[in-house]
Amino acid sequence: MLTVRRDATFDAGQKIQEYVKNFFTTGNVVVRVGLIVLFFGVAFLLKYAASRGLVPIELRLCGVAAGGVALLVLGWRLRMKKEAYALLLQGGGIGVLYLTVFGAVRLYELIPPVLALVLMVAFIALAGMLAIVQNARSLALFGACGGFLAPVLVSTGSGSHVLLFSYYALLNAGVLGTAWYKAWRELNLTGFIFTFGIGALWGASYYRPAHFATVEPFLILFFLMYAAISILFALRQPPRLKGVVDGSLVFGLPLVAFGLQSALVRNFEYGLAMSACALAAFYIVTATVLWKKQAEGLRLLTESFLALGVVFGSLAIPLALDSFWTAGSWALEGAALVWIGLRQRRCLARSFGLLLQLGAGVALCFGLFADPPADTPVVNAFYLGCLLVSLAAFFSNYCHCMYRDRLMTWERTLHGFIMVWALLWWFGGGLAEIGRHAATGHGIFAALVFLSLSACALSWLNRKLAWEDCLFIPCGLLPALIPLAAATFYLSAYEHPCARWGLAAWLLALGINYYLLKIHEQAWPKNLVGSFHVVSLLLATALLAFEAAYWSNQALREAETWQFVTWCIVPGCVVAALYAWGRRLTWPIQRWSREYLCAGTGILAGFLAGWIVAGCLHKGSPAPLPYLPLINPLELVQIAAFLVIGKWYKENRAEAAPYRSVFFSVFAAGVFVWLNSVLARATHFWAKVPFDGSHIWDAPVFQTSASILWTLSALGAMTFAVRIQSRRVWFTGAGLAGIVVIKLFTVDLAGIGTVARIISFIGVGVLLLVVGYFSPLPPRRSMEDTQ
The missing domain is CATH 1.10.357 (Tetracycline Repressor; domain 2)
Structure with a gap:
């Protein structure tokens, strides 16, 4: 920012230096210097004569005025021979007449201010006519400066502002008339600066709310005059819009006028909003009329007016509505600009439309902190704002898909983000609304319906409109159903899947899920x-x-x-x-x-x-x-x-x-573990042993039963191994039998009663004899064949 300001200051200084240099090095320098010296001389003569009292003041002023008229006449006569010299003489003559009237009214009070103003207007009119007849831009500029300064010079501070602005209206009518014939940018800018600058100074010093009825019409009149001047200038030469003069008039006029208008209507409710609407309507209607003319010189001006209309229309919304409605309106406006920009290949319009939508989202977020959402479900500003922001983004994304060949490189990069933006506001707003208004049990089922119908709608849009970006979005339905099912399980103390209208919600969600899988199974x-x-x-x-x-x-x-x-x-x-x-x-x-x-x-x-x-x-x-x-x-x-x-x-x-x-x-391991659990459970219920690991393991009946069960399991495994000729399975059963024998001598022998111990040893021994008879070790070759 510092660099820009320094560059601007440097450019301004360079221009002033260049102007001074040109003034003293180009054209008739001698005449210019002579006129300056002459002005000083006249001023010194008036001062000297006044201080000495040699000649009556009336005669002195008449003599000076006669000198001014002589310069004017001489300049007119020489206009055909020495044009530049003649224009300088005419300008000097009119300047002398200005100074004479000024001295008569302010220094000596010889004539009333009204008469002085009339005389100055006459001199201004004379200068304007001479400038138009001779195509003398500098003379017109000189006359305009004198005209706008005249009431300031003759003012006593007690005059009527109505007369002041009426006088400026006459001057601006002259500038407008000149613009009808001549495309003089300097004259237009001079009138603009003096009119609104002096008006602003007066307003800062003297304006009161009681003056509104007499000031507002003049502000509107001046605005319309300079808007017409910008149009007239465009008819002759298209504005570059980047130059100092054109930028000040085309874009500076509404900004300055709206700033003054804000001061006038600050005590009126919705005053600024209505003013912004009026400006927007004026610029949009004017742009429409100019567009129908199809004139090449009006193309840039038309687009500028249209942009100003959009800006002031956008500005009117937050001035009249809360942040939620502002967001919705900006979003729709932004979507419209994106569409128009794509249709007419206007990158600037598309960019502004996207910025408006981003601003809509920001306004909506700020609104959440400033204005608490209303209590009415769905039909409230917050949710409708979210809905409009998301719909605008969906529409913008669809326009990008339809006009993909017209997008810039950076727009193609943003294309996917627009869809993400739309989905965030659509689902975020919908789920937030459900969370704020739905009861604990109903919220999950409402979310099911919302997500399912949204996915179905996006799938339909994909197929109906060939909207590519909507193809994979319905894929998110199933992953979204899982946390909702988990939430239902978490709330199981209060709800279950079919509670209230949950059955219908889950049937709808699962039905739509299978419907999407069916219709998209070729595309996904x-x-x-x-x-x-x-x-x-x-x-x-x-x-x-x-x-x-x-x-x-x-x-x-x-x-x-x-x-x-x-x-x-x-x-x-x-x-x-x-x-x-x-x-x-x-x-x-x-x-x-x-x-x-x-x-x-x-x-x-x-x-x-x-x-x-x-x-x-x-x-x-x-x-x-x-x-x-x-x-x-x-x-x-x-x-x-x-x-x-x-x-x-x-x-x-x-x-x-x-x-x-x-x-x-x-x-097999699972079956074995399960059989042991059956044995432990039977021990618990029939032997009245507490169902925990230490008590069950210490129970003699469990130890005896476990030994017999493990041996039977080993018998079964080894018998099955012989049948399928598998040495691996046989060794597994044998290992289990070995564990039983170790258990007999380490656990059963030392830790259980006499009867139980006897039953364990006899039972296991008999079973091992049976195993040895019916389940011998399969031969190695059979095992290898099996493998």
Whole structure:
């Protein structure tokens, strides 16, 4: 900023230096210097004569005036021979007449101010006519300066401002008339500076609210006059808009006039807003009229007027409305400018439109701190402001898609950010409104409906309007449903998925999700669609399990086992149903069979395995039913879970073939652990042993039963190994049998009673004899063949 100011100061000084140099080095320098000396001489003569009293003052002033007239006449006669010399003489003559009248009214009070003003107006008119006839720009400029300074020079401070501004209206009419014939920029700028500068000085010193009715018409008149002058000048020479004169008149006029207007209407409610609207209407209507003329010289001026109309229209909104409505109005205006800029290939209009939309978002954010949102849901300034900002950004993004070939490089970079901006305000505003007004339970379901319908609408826009940027946005629906489901689970003490109108909301959300997967399965990447099918299956299963667990808890509040087993029953039933009837559905099961019958069910089977392990640590009280080993809710469901896992492996043997040995090893270990948990649970219920690790392990009945169970397990493993001729499985069973023998001599022998110890040793010994007879070690060759 400092650099710019220093450069501007340097340029101004250089121009002044250049003007002084030209004044004394170009043209008729002698005449110019002579006139300056003559003025000083006349001034000294008047002063000397006044101080000495030699000649009556009236005669002195008449003599001076006669000298001025002589200069004027001589200059007129020489206009054909020596044009430059003649113009200097005419200017000097008119200057002498100005000074004479000034001296008569201010120094000697020989004539009244009104008469002096009339005489000065006559001299001004004379100078203007001489300037137009002779095409003398400098003479017109000299006359204008004298005319605007005349009332200041003759003023006593007690005159009427109506007369002052009426006089300036006459002068400006002369400037306007001159502009009709001549494109003199200096004259236009001189009139503009004097009119509004002296008007501002008067207003700062003398204006009172009571003067509004007599001042406002003159301000409007002067504004219209100089707006007409700028148009007349454009008809003859297009404004460069970057020059000092043109910039001051085209853009400086509304700024100065609006600044003065703000001082006049500061005591009126909505005064500034109405003034800005009036200015906007004037510039837009004028631009429309000029546009219809299709004149080449008016093109830049028309665009300038249109830009000024947009600016003042934008400014009127915050002056009249709160920040929320301001944001919405600016956003719509910005979107319109983007559209017009693309249609007419105007980069400046598009840039201003984007800036307006950014300003709309900023205004909306500031409004949140300044004005608390209203209590009326949806129909309030905050949400409607968010809605308008987002719709404007959506429209701008669509225009960019339609006119992509007309975009600049930086606009192509911003293209994606416009869509992100639109989505932020659309979803942010909608979810914020739901959070502010919806009750705890209703908020999640309202968010489900809002997100689902939004995704569906964006998908429809993508297909209907060929709107490329909307293609992948609906992909976000499914990831958004997951945290909502988690929030429902978090609030499970108060809600469940089907509470109130939750069933309808979740059905709508999942239905739209599958609808989007169906219609976009060719457009979206195949891997993405397949992953979404898997996630959709898991989400639906989790919601069903959650709902079933909620109702089982409601039915049997004191029996937590029933709620626990529900979390396994639902996924198990889903897997079983998919394998029993899923292939009958052409879409989505057959179309995405690998995702549903392998990946999806595989994850559910893994969940069942984890649930089985968790169930082994569960007390498993079957209340209100009595406990029977294996024939109780927990262990029956665990058996069913093992069967479902086995079914999954059978259906996917080809895909699981590389992991066959791992699967069977883990499966067998799981069954073994589960059998031990059944034994521990039976010990708890029948032997009245507390269900915790230390008490169960110390119970003699558990130790005896465990020894027999482990030996039976070893017997089963070794018998199965002989059948399949697998030395690896046989050694596993043998290892387990060895662990039993070690346990007998380290635990059972020292820590349990006589009867239990006897039963342990005899039972294990008999079983080992049976193992040795029926399950000998398979030969090595058979093992190698099997491998």
